[in-house]
Amino acid sequence: MSDTDALAERVRSRLITLGHPPTPAAVATAVRAEYGSPIGDRTLFTLTARLHAELVGAGPLTALLAEPNVTDVLVNGPQEVWVDRGAGLQRVQCDLGDDTAVRRLAQRLAAACGRRLDDASPFCDAKLPDGTRIHAALPPVAASTVHLSLRTFRPQGFTVDDLVAAGTLTPESAAIARAVLAARLAFLVSGGTGSGKTTLLSALLGEVRGDERLVIVEDAAELRPVHPHVVSLEARPANAEGAGEIPVRTLVREALRMRPDRIVLGECRGAEIVELLAALNTGHDGGAGTLHANTPDAVPTRIEALGLLGGLSRDAVHAQLADAVHVVFHVVRRARPVLRVVTEIGVFRVGPDGRVRVLPAWRHDGGEVPGQAALRVLLGVVGGRR
Structure with a gap:
C-alpha cells in the first residue's frame, strides 16, 4: 500500500470514528490531523482533492x-x-x-x-x-x-426540437407526438436497452402544458422534463439489514393521492404495471411510461407478462390495456452512425380474439401503416372531447 493509500485509510477511519460526512472541509481537517508532519497549503489542497475523490467520488x-x-x-x-x-x-x-x-x-x-x-x-x-x-x-x-x-x-433535459435536430424525431413524428400530448392520450415509449427511451419520454413530457401537474414514479430518478410542475417519487431499496424498502408499486398508489394531472411511470418493469393500468382506467388520462421491447408488436406481450406478475389473468390484462393505453412510440439505437431514432408510432387495437395488438400508424421508412386511420380517430374524438 502506498503512502497516499495509507493516508486515505487513516482519513477514512477518522471520519467514520468522528461521524463526519466526507465533505471537502472535513477531509482537509482529517488530512491535516493524519499527515504526521506540518503540511503546506499547496500540498494540503492537492491531497484533499485527491482523497475526496477517493472517498466519495x-x-x-x-x-x-x-x-x-x-x-x-x-x-x-x-x-x-x-x-x-x-x-x-x-x-x-x-x-x-x-x-x-x-x-x-x-x-x-x-x-x-x-x-x-x-x-x-x-x-x-x-x-x-x-x-x-x-x-x-x-x-x-x-x-x-x-x-x-x-x-x-446529465441534469439538462432535451426538448422535442432538440430531438428533431438530432434526427431522433422527424418533423412529422414530432407533430404526431405533440398531437398525442394535446389530446391527452396515454402512451408508452418502447425500445431496447440504451435506445433512448428515457430521453424521448422526458422531451415529450416537456411539451405538456405548464398548468398540468406531472407526478413521476421511478425506480431510480432519471426523468428531468423541462416543465414547471414536476413531482418526482423514487423507490428505495432495502438497507443492509433488509429493511426500509419502498417499491415502485407502492409509489404508484401513493401518486394517485397527490392530485396528478398526469401519472408517469419511468419504466414498466414489474408488477407495478397493474397499478398503472388501473389508474389509466379510472380517469387519470394522459399518463405515460417506458417499456423494454424489441418491437412494437412485442409491447402487448411484455405488458401481459408483467401483469401476470401482478396477479392479473391474461384476459384481465388485455381488458385493462384495451382502454388504458392508446399509443406507443418505438425507438431504436442504430449502430453506424450511432443514432437513436423513433422508427414507428403505433396504436393499440383489440383484435377479434379480444387480445390487444399494436397497429403501425406511422413508420420512419414510409412503410405500410394500417393504423393511421385509427390514430386520426383517437386524436379527433379524444381531442375534440377535450
Whole structure:
C-alpha cells in the first residue's frame, strides 16, 4: 500500500470514528490531523482533492465521468476501462492499480450509496449522490475480476426540437407526438436497452402544458422534463439489514393521492404495471411510461407478462390495456452512425380474439401503416372531447 493509500485509510477511519460526512472541509481537517508532519497549503489542497475523490467520488474514473459526452464508463479489471461518448464503446487508458484497488473503489462507491458490497453480498445496483448509476460485481459472481458499470447522470433535459435536430424525431413524428400530448392520450415509449427511451419520454413530457401537474414514479430518478410542475417519487431499496424498502408499486398508489394531472411511470418493469393500468382506467388520462421491447408488436406481450406478475389473468390484462393505453412510440439505437431514432408510432387495437395488438400508424421508412386511420380517430374524438 502506498503512502497516499495509507493516508486515505487513516482519513477514512477518522471520519467514520468522528461521524463526519466526507465533505471537502472535513477531509482537509482529517488530512491535516493524519499527515504526521506540518503540511503546506499547496500540498494540503492537492491531497484533499485527491482523497475526496477517493472517498466519495470515483477515484481515477472521476475525470472520465466528468466529460460532457460520456454516458457510460465500464471497468473490466484494473487495466481495462471502456467509455461510451455517444459513438459506441471505446477503450481508454486509465490505470486503476491492481485488483485490490479496483475492489476498494467498488466498495467505496457502494458505501457512498449506502449499500453493502463484500463476499456475502457480491453485487450492487445503486445510485450515487450525484445521480450516477452504478452496478458492481465481485468474484466469484464476476468470473475473474471486479466489474464496474457506471452510467452518468446529465441534469439538462432535451426538448422535442432538440430531438428533431438530432434526427431522433422527424418533423412529422414530432407533430404526431405533440398531437398525442394535446389530446391527452396515454402512451408508452418502447425500445431496447440504451435506445433512448428515457430521453424521448422526458422531451415529450416537456411539451405538456405548464398548468398540468406531472407526478413521476421511478425506480431510480432519471426523468428531468423541462416543465414547471414536476413531482418526482423514487423507490428505495432495502438497507443492509433488509429493511426500509419502498417499491415502485407502492409509489404508484401513493401518486394517485397527490392530485396528478398526469401519472408517469419511468419504466414498466414489474408488477407495478397493474397499478398503472388501473389508474389509466379510472380517469387519470394522459399518463405515460417506458417499456423494454424489441418491437412494437412485442409491447402487448411484455405488458401481459408483467401483469401476470401482478396477479392479473391474461384476459384481465388485455381488458385493462384495451382502454388504458392508446399509443406507443418505438425507438431504436442504430449502430453506424450511432443514432437513436423513433422508427414507428403505433396504436393499440383489440383484435377479434379480444387480445390487444399494436397497429403501425406511422413508420420512419414510409412503410405500410394500417393504423393511421385509427390514430386520426383517437386524436379527433379524444381531442375534440377535450
